[in-house]
Amino acid sequence: MIAWRRSGMDDPDRLSLWNLHLQEDEGAEVMAFVAIRERMRRWLAGVCHSVVFTESGRDVGYAIYRYRATDPDPQGEGGVYLRRFFVDRTCRGRGVGRGMIRLFTEEIIRGRSILLKAYESNPGGQAFWRALGFEPYYVGFQRRAIAYCARRVDGDGS
Secondary structure (H helix, E strand, O other): OOOEEEOOOHHHHHHHHHHHHHHHHOOOOOHHHHHHHHHHHHHHHHEEEEEEEEEOOEEEEEEEEEEEEEOOOOOOEEEEEEEEEEEEHHHHOOOOOHHHHHHHHHHHHHOOEEEEOOOOOOHHHHHHHHHHHOOOOOOOOOOOOOOOOOOOOOOOOO
16 A cells, blocks of 8 residues: 655655656656755755655655646646656556555645656656646757857858
């Protein structure tokens, strides 16, 4: 049976390792563990809300989220931006993630709307969210930083 608890300041190392694994799964650029842990400490200090999910007393995943008052759901309350959601790799494929999102939706955010990102490079994550009834909402685009060129370009292309 899946249960949950609020994350605390004793959780950054575990959550940071899971965040590293999430970055690998997403096909994203993987940050250095020290940078992930520092960011995780900021999030746990109050920038975001965080919960750890357990099964039979064992930590099996986590969620980091924030409320979005500027994007009301149909009930008139703000929705939730689900910043991170991770199921431990050893627990996948047996309904743990489904149980985690059910608890998250029912007990933690009490049915509010959820917005999340699933990287284009993570088809497994996209399939997971689709299987749970999530639908594509928007397409995001990114351009990597480029070196600044001080050369002035005139209107004629020269």
